[in-house]
Amino acid sequence: QxxxxxxxxxxxxxxxxxxxxxxxxxxxxxxxxxxxxxxxxxxxxxxxxxxxxxxxxxxxxxxxxxxxxxxxxxxxxxxPKSDEEVTPQTNDYDEPIEEALTILNEAAETKSQDPETVVTALEDLEKLMRKKAKAEPTAAANVLKNLNGSWRLIFTTGTKTTQDRIQKTVNYFPIKAVQRFDTSTDPYGIENGIYLGDVSVVKFTGPFEFNEKSRKLEFDFTKIALFGFGITIKSGDAAKIGASTGLGSESNVKNSEKGKKPFFNWISADENIATARGGGGGLALWKRIDVEEE
Incomplete structure (x- = not known):
């Protein structure tokens, strides 16, 4: 054994x-x-x-x-986790951005939102989009891409000078003002028109530059058309015309004398609305329109 x-x-x-x-x-x-x-x-x-x-x-x-x-x-x-189990990344700005845009879309479409509510939404959106642009570098490029087309000015707080003169904040813009941006040309092109009904009273045209990092759009009007008749103007003349008519800021005149161009700091632009703060400090809201509506 x-x-x-x-x-x-x-x-x-x-x-x-x-x-x-x-x-x-x-x-x-x-x-x-x-x-x-x-x-x-x-x-x-x-x-x-x-x-x-x-x-x-x-x-x-x-x-x-x-x-x-x-x-x-x-x-x-x-x-490995399935797609359903993967927790999506979240942030603290997308949801409040959508809330502000909802108010501004309603204001652009119906003009029924209270002006103070619109101003608050513009200020909130400005802060939130600044935060989003820092976190997402493509956000500024999307603004430039979406700017292409025609935009009707719907709401403005007016420049600081205008607010002081009339002792109140300008809100829904009373006349038809349309801006058009074209990024298919070199340099980029901008057009600013004032209308009486469907009749173009005055149009300013010229080139613009866009800084994606700061979302700053600098422009210089080089031509003016009065009731369809075009006139070439000197750099800085448009700023003087704008300031004298109340459509522009006195600061634009001072900047042009220093060799600086008028500008907008764009906040947002999508398929429906665009928002920006002008060089004079005012906030503005535009609604996208078709060419036929110009």
């Missing part, structure tokens, strides 16, 4: 343990387990384990149960 050495016995126990563990993991992967538990039968003595089986009734020892939660947690750590 061959005796089993302690080393052989330890090796057999290790192999048996690894076999049980491997079977447990395979069963977990391939088939459901009732109540997430497996029954483990305690090992008997080495002699009874090695003894030949007898055709006699054997009383099975009581079984103990061990939870599979350890193995399931282990498997989960190696299982």
């Amino acid at each position: 061959r005796w089993i050495s302690p080393f052989d016995f330890a090796t057999m126990k290790l192999v048996a343990t690894l076999s049980i563990t491997a079977t447990l993991v395979c069963n977990t992967l391939s088939s459901p387990i009732k109540h997430n538990q497996l029954a483990f039968v305690p090992a008997s003595s080495s002699r009874s384990s090695l003894a030949p089986r007898q055709n006699v009734a054997v009383a099975h020892p009581a079984t103990t149960t061990t939870s599979l939660s350890f193995f399931q947690d282990l498997l989960k750590s190696f299982t």
Whole structure:
């Protein structure tokens, strides 16, 4: 009779343990387990384990149960998350931006929003879009892209000079003023027109430059058309005309004398509305219009 050495016995126990563990993991992967538990039968003595089986009734020892939660947690750590489980990145500006845009879209469409509410929405949007532009570099490029087309001035707080003169904030713009931007030309082109009904009274045209980092649009009108008759003007003349008629800022005249151009700091532009702060400090809201509406 061959005796089993302690080393052989330890090796057999290790192999048996690894076999049980491997079977447990395979069963977990391939088939459901009732109540997430497996029954483990305690090992008997080495002699009874090695003894030949007898055709006699054997009383099975009581079984103990061990939870599979350890193995399931282990498997989960190696299982890739599905698309539904991936938590989307969030920020603290997109939702309030949408809230401000909802107010401004309503104001542009119906002119029914309270002017103070519109001013607050413009101020909030300005702060939020500044934050968004820092976090998302493409935001400013999207503003320039969306500027293409024609825009009717709907609401303005007016320049600081105008507000002081009339002792109140200008709100919904009373006459038809349309600005058009064209980024398909080199340099980019801008047109600013004032209308009586559908009749163009005066139009200023010229080039503009756009700084994507600051969303600053600098322009210089070089031509003016009065009732359709075009006249070439000197740089800075348009600023003087604008200031004298109340359509522009006195600061534009001072800037032109220093060789600086008038400008807008654009806040936003999408398929429906555009917003900006002018060089004179006023906030403005435009509504996109079709060419036929000009």
